[in-house]
Amino acid sequence: MTATVDLAAVRHNLAQVRRLAPRSRVMAAVKADAYGHGAVPVARTLDAAGVDMLAVACMEEAQVLLESHVQAPIALLEGVISTDEAALAAYEGLQVVVHDFWQIELLETMPAESNIALWFKLDSGMHRLGFPLDAVPRLRQVLKRHPAWRFQGWITHLARADETDCSATPEQIAAFDAALEGVPGARSIANSAGLIAWPDARRDWVRPGLALYGASPLPGQTGADLGFRPALRLESRLLAIRTYEAGSPIGYGAAYVCPERMSVGVVAVGYADGVHRSFPNGTPVLLRGRRAPLAGRVSMDMITVDLRGIPDARVGDPVTIWGDGLPAEEIAACAGTLSYELFCGLTNRVRFRYVGEV
């Protein structure tokens, strides 16, 4: 089971983000091991391509990047959770996204001269993390009390940017703007869906994640439709070809029954690799450039596919689970999920190969 990550595609996708938001700086989300693509190679690639900042969720992820010696500043999207983390963030020069007053108290345990770089995250409607919008005057007072702190700007996160006909996003943007009217500091609103679908969300900084990996956050559109290139191809091999009579059940629970005498291929990939058990019959894989539908339940190490459309299939043939020609967005939808979850679900049994380095 091999995941081939094309770092040239990552560079292309960064350039496409810059084309869409030419006046914005780019904070690239490389959290969750760069959405399963490998934090260090992806971060190094983005860094070499001049990304303005890298963003991770937590300190553990930041430490991985620090050890990889990237030049770009590193933002901690969830901020710090202890005085130790606050001290480490200050020492390492991390950009701390602060979302609550208890985090300000953690930062205040640092010596007054600590020149912590920080952002304030405001809750404009996501209702997950962030200060209420009416906290802005209080937050400005906090900054006045700490002249050594290097305030970077104001962040908010969109809850429904992927729903292009919904008023929630313009409402969030308007609420954010109103709360910050006349207030100094950079602004950052847009994730991938925000920067693709909502030009008004392209402010001083954009924060793409998914789009950098070449997938689309918008339902019904693939990354390729939007000018992005899928960065990861998940591939295995055809392990066996069997012929079964009409009425033969295939695999666990007889979840597929052959409607006629037919060839069934066994592919060496399963939920132990990150291919969800919830993929139903009919979910396609790509073999010899053609689609073969899943026939039977996903098991730990294997899947079974209907080979009636591919009579020339041979044992050993490469089988694409998703990647170029078989969008992860489409495969995820078959299992009722998103490409985000497919990417993050790849397991350590998958071997990673990187191509397209400069």
Ligand SMILES: Cc1ncc(COP(=O)(O)O)c(C=O)c1O
């Ligand atoms: C605060 C924040 N900004 C940006 C992103 C990137 O989002 P996306 O991958 O949808 O572009 C995320 C991801 O969840 C996030 O939590």
